[in-house]
Amino acid sequence: MSIANNILRIAAALTLVAALAAPGLAKEKAKPKAKSAEFDFKKTNAFIREMESRPDFPVATVIANDYVYTLLAMGEKIDTGRQNAIIVSTKLAQQKDGGFTPDKSIKSSSILYTDIALETLALLDAGNAIDRNKVKTFALSLKNSDGGFGFSSEAKKSSLATTYMAVHVLKAVNGLDAVDKAKTLEYVKGFAKKEGGFGPEKGPGRPNARSTYMAAYILNALFAMDSVTAKNALQYLETTPYLDKKSKESPDLDEQLYAIRALKEINAGNRVDKALALNFMKRLYIKVNGGFGPLEGYGSTPDSTTTALRILSEIGKVKGVPVQVAKR
Amino acid sequence: MNFKKLVPALALSAAALIAVAAPALAGRTVTPSSYKVVAWNDLGMHCACPTFAGFLLLPPFNTVRAQVLGFGSNDPVIIDSTNAGTYGVTVSYAMADNTETTLQADPYFQQWITYSPKLFPGFVPVVGGKVQGLGGKGISGTMTYDSTLKDWTAVGIPAYPLVDANTAKNIMTDPLGGAKRNPYPMTNVFVKNSTGTILAQTSTVTPVAFGGCCSCHLSLASANGYPATPTGSFAYLGKMHGMNSSKIDFNYLDPTGDGSSGPIRCSWCHWDPAMGESAAPGLANVWPNYVIMAGATFTKADVKVSQYSFSDVLHRFHSQNTKVLTQYDANVATNCYDCHPGNNVNCYRGSHKAKTTLWCVDCHGNLNQRTAAGQMAQPWKASTLPSCTAASPGASPAFACHANNTVNGTVYPTSPTLFGKFINGRGHKGSIKCQTCHGSAHAEAPSTMTLDNTQLSTLQGSTSYSFPAGKDKTYALGVCVYCHPTKTSTWGVPPHL
Numbered sequence: 001m002s003i004a005n006n007i008l009r010i011a012a013a014l015t016l017v018a019a020l021a022a023p024g025l026a027k028e029k030a031k032p033k034a035k036s037a038e039f040d041f042k043k044t045n046a047f048i049r050e051m052e053s054r055p056d057f058p059v060a061t062v063i064a065n066d067y068v069y070t071l072l073a074m075g076e077k078i079d080t081g082r083q084n085a086i087i088v089s090t091k092l093a094q095q096k097d098g099g100f101t102p103d104k105s106i107k108s109s110s111i112l113y114t115d116i117a118l119e120t121l122a123l124l125d126a127g128n129a130i131d132r133n134k135v136k137t138f139a140l141s142l143k144n145s146d147g148g149f150g151f152s153s154e155a156k157k158s159s160l161a162t163t164y165m166a167v168h169v170l171k172a173v174n175g176l177d178a179v180d181k182a183k184t185l186e187y188v189k190g191f192a193k194k195e196g197g198f199g200p201e202k203g204p205g206r207p208n209a210r211s212t213y214m215a216a217y218i219l220n221a222l223f224a225m226d227s228v229t230a231k232n233a234l235q236y237l238e239t240t241p242y243l244d245k246k247s248k249e250s251p252d253l254d255e256q257l258y259a260i261r262a263l264k265e266i267n268a269g270n271r272v273d274k275a276l277a278l279n280f281m282k283r284l285y286i287k288v289n290g291g292f293g294p295l296e297g298y299g300s301t302p303d304s305t306t307t308a309l310r311i312l313s314e315i316g317k318v319k320g321v322p323v324q325v326a327k328r
Numbered sequence: 329m330n331f332k333k334l335v336p337a338l339a340l341s342a343a344a345l346i347a348v349a350a351p352a353l354a355g356r357t358v359t360p361s362s363y364k365v366v367a368w369n370d371l372g373m374h375c376a377c378p379t380f381a382g383f384l385l386l387p388p389f390n391t392v393r394a395q396v397l398g399f400g401s402n403d404p405v406i407i408d409s410t411n412a413g414t415y416g417v418t419v420s421y422a423m424a425d426n427t428e429t430t431l432q433a434d435p436y437f438q439q440w441i442t443y444s445p446k447l448f449p450g451f452v453p454v455v456g457g458k459v460q461g462l463g464g465k466g467i468s469g470t471m472t473y474d475s476t477l478k479d480w481t482a483v484g485i486p487a488y489p490l491v492d493a494n495t496a497k498n499i500m501t502d503p504l505g506g507a508k509r510n511p512y513p514m515t516n517v518f519v520k521n522s523t524g525t526i527l528a529q530t531s532t533v534t535p536v537a538f539g540g541c542c543s544c545h546l547s548l549a550s551a552n553g554y555p556a557t558p559t560g561s562f563a564y565l566g567k568m569h570g571m572n573s574s575k576i577d578f579n580y581l582d583p584t585g586d587g588s589s590g591p592i593r594c595s596w597c598h599w600d601p602a603m604g605e606s607a608a609p610g611l612a613n614v615w616p617n618y619v620i621m622a623g624a625t626f627t628k629a630d631v632k633v634s635q636y637s638f639s640d641v642l643h644r645f646h647s648q649n650t651k652v653l654t655q656y657d658a659n660v661a662t663n664c665y666d667c668h669p670g671n672n673v674n675c676y677r678g679s680h681k682a683k684t685t686l687w688c689v690d691c692h693g694n695l696n697q698r699t700a701a702g703q704m705a706q707p708w709k710a711s712t713l714p715s716c717t718a719a720s721p722g723a724s725p726a727f728a729c730h731a732n733n734t735v736n737g738t739v740y741p742t743s744p745t746l747f748g749k750f751i752n753g754r755g756h757k758g759s760i761k762c763q764t765c766h767g768s769a770h771a772e773a774p775s776t777m778t779l780d781n782t783q784l785s786t787l788q789g790s791t792s793y794s795f796p797a798g799k800d801k802t803y804a805l806g807v808c809v810y811c812h813p814t815k816t817s818t819w820g821v822p823p824h825l
Contacts, residue, residue: 050685056726062659102661105724106696112650112658151650161654200655204553210655211551250505252547295543297501297508299670303659 038282041074041318043290044309048302058086060103061093061113065120066306072123073309073318087126090117097141097153098134110152111142115165118172127172136175139166147183160191160200164214167221181222188218192229197236197262207236209259216265230266237262243273251280253294253307260314274315281308281317359415360398360405363528366787366805367394367421367517368763370751372770373535373675375668376488378436378504378542380443382562383578384593385541386602387447388440389462390487390534392421394471394480394517395764397811404811406759407519409473416522419480422468423487423534425497425513430490431459431467437488446584447593449614453486461486471517477752479761487513487534500673503542504558511537511673512779530786533771533779537669544656544666562590576631580624583615597631598638601708608633639707647695661695664688677780678772686727693723713749716762733824755824765805765822774802788819795819 058064099109148158149166197207242259291300292308396407463484554560570577701722808815
């Protein structure tokens with residue numbers, strides 16, 4: 001390794017140490033605390049803060065994101081030291097190619113963890129702490145000839161989910177101009193289903209709320225949402241347990257979130273059944289620790305608790321709603 | 329020599345002498361006047377599947393172990409197969425919550441009864457009206473002494489999570505939409521004399537639960553044009569399997585030649601020591617006349633024994649597949665409960681969980697670390713398991729392990745060579761299993777689940793016992809007088825060496 005490289009590394013390390021020590025790097029995030037008759041958010045707060053006691057805090061890209069989003073959604077304060085630790089840890093997850101990894105042990109970056117890392121930084125007002133041009137370069141490197149985007153340099157195949165993440169990331173770093181709009185739209189429309197929504201796979205198969213949201217987001221981001229697509233998507237969403245009270249299908253936490261977001265993307269936010277969503281969240285709430293489970297009858301996890309808080313944010317049931325920067 | 333270094337050295341030397349002498353403890357001939365028994369489940373949780381018609385992931389297969397102590401003098405006698413014969417005692421077990429009637433009437437277990445002979449040719453699941461497990465044990469029977477592991481064992485009890493008449497026990501969600509079930513059936517363990525009189529007894533949890541597989545795979549099937557049912561899921565799994573390098577869509581495998589596809593057992597082709605096998609047998613050796621059904625795009629030449637263990641392909645696929653990561657869980661490498669039982673059931677519920685934010689991956693490594701360290705190429709090998717003193721190879725624990733053991737103020741180094749891997753490890757003069765005092769792995773005392781603590785609460789429940797501040801009867805067995813009649817009735821940390 002060259003001396004110049006070593007000097008650069010030392011300089012980078014010193015910068016990170018300074019970042020950890022500098023109280024001014026991150027502004028303390030304090031919002032009005034959430035109050036709810038249905039949920040004991042003090043317990044939820046304690047549940048999420050359990051991870052603070054880990055010596056390897058914030059552990060991983062996803063866990064850092066869960067921690068930040070959930071606490072801010074509840075209007076809780078994240079102290080400057082932990083904010084800085086998260087920012088530094090997230091920065092360290094950025095690889096030479098500009099993408100981010102799930103944790104420090106992995107060196108292969110992907111669009112998934114890049115999307116998540118960008119949201120975390122944006123929530124902490126630290127979006128400029130990383131090299132955004134490199135992020136743009138990375139996302140564009142995943143562009144395929146079919147108009148979709150792949151997962152990583154190793155997993156190049158396009159999918160609706162990875163295309164959504166790439167568009168989401170590119171929008172965040174002002175890189176949408178580099179998207180081949182016509183091709184990407186054609187690729188995304190291939191996921192439309194006869195039921196009206198979009199599915200995760202082309203060809204046969206049922207639509208779901210997640211894919212419907214992702215497709216709708218891409219169409220909006222590329223200014224290509226049309227009334228027929230929106231109408232069809234609504235037609236599908238009306239059959240899901242998130243709008244249809246008589247549906248025999250069991251609701252799912254992630255799908256609940258994406259159903260709400262899909263409705264908003266197709267300009268039908270007024271159709272969100274907030275009472276239905278709130279009742280579902282009540283059924284997922286685990287009183288003993290304040291967390292939320294992924295399915296009824298399941299125990300709580302940090303990931304599902306964060307998703308529940310995202311849903312409560314969407315329906316206005318938590319007062320400390322953070323700015324919705326990303327939508328994973 | 330520095331005194332601080334001398335103490336542990338002397339302790340180790342003494343321990344070595346004691347360990348050499350320990351076998352003699354089991355050979356005493358004074359007939360005990362009373363007995364005590366402590367039992368546990370070997371792993372703290374076993375998985376079983378709700379359906380068996382398509383393929384077998386894990387069968388009903390639970391293992392209960394126990395240590396029996398005989399009392400006639402100050403120090404107890406370890407009861408083994410030799411002196412049990414001399415004293416005329418037997419060790420037996422009987423499940424309390426699973427009965428022949430409830431088990432055989434359960435629709436999911438009925439599938440096991442129907443399909444298990446196809447999954448395990450030669451196996452008869454019900455003999456003389458009684459359910460038999462793969463190891464020949466039923467839901468009650470005698471325990472046999474394992475002279476290698478030094479405990480009494482009942483291997484392969486066909487314990488199954490049933491809908492219990494006591495609805496309070498039914499806490500496990502059925503992913504197929506049925507009624508909730510009881511994942512913590514209890515098993516009673518008895519020491520009896522030659523006339524059948526019970527000399528000692530205890531109860532332990534025999535945990536068994538459905539994993540989380542269905543919660544993703546049913547919607548995966550639906551999203552790909554298949555019914556959101558176990559059958560639809562099996563069909564799509566087969567298709568996905570056919571798209572990998574093996575080319576084998578197992579929907580087209582008819583093992584028995586009866587004209588219908590399945591059921592298949594993954595470990596026919598993927599080596600799985602969890603099934604007690606040291607090598608995959610290969611389909612042709614299990615069902616020589618198997619048929620590849622019309623429409624298949626593979627031939628018998630493609631049906632080979634995989635070089636990869638079942639654990640390897642299952643874990644590696646899920647942690648590396650972009651569909652899993654982007655559509656189901658970006659954090660699957662550390663979210664063990666996505667697949668392992670966590671649906672209101674907890675595999676991991678012991679004292680580690682209660683006292684720290686220690687998570688599965690701190691001891692075992694996350695899936696990326698486990699893959700990188702090659703752990704899953706040798707699944708279930710002791711070399712890949714964590715011990716009390718160190719995490720598994722490749723793991724990067726965020727917390728320190730137990731490097732030493734303090735007894736009455738003296739710090740002793742703990743020795744991995746003496747204790748082994750907790751599961752099957754022994755200490756306290758080399759005679760007592762770690763799990764005898766500490767409870768089942770993953771449910772170590774005091775457990776966060778009350779039922780796990782029932783046994784120790786009973787054993788240490790005498791009002792004459794006292795506990796220091798912060799400890800109580802749910803803690804690991806530590807009241808000396810429980811085993812040694814002339815010693816203290818105050819709970820403490822016994823010598824581990």
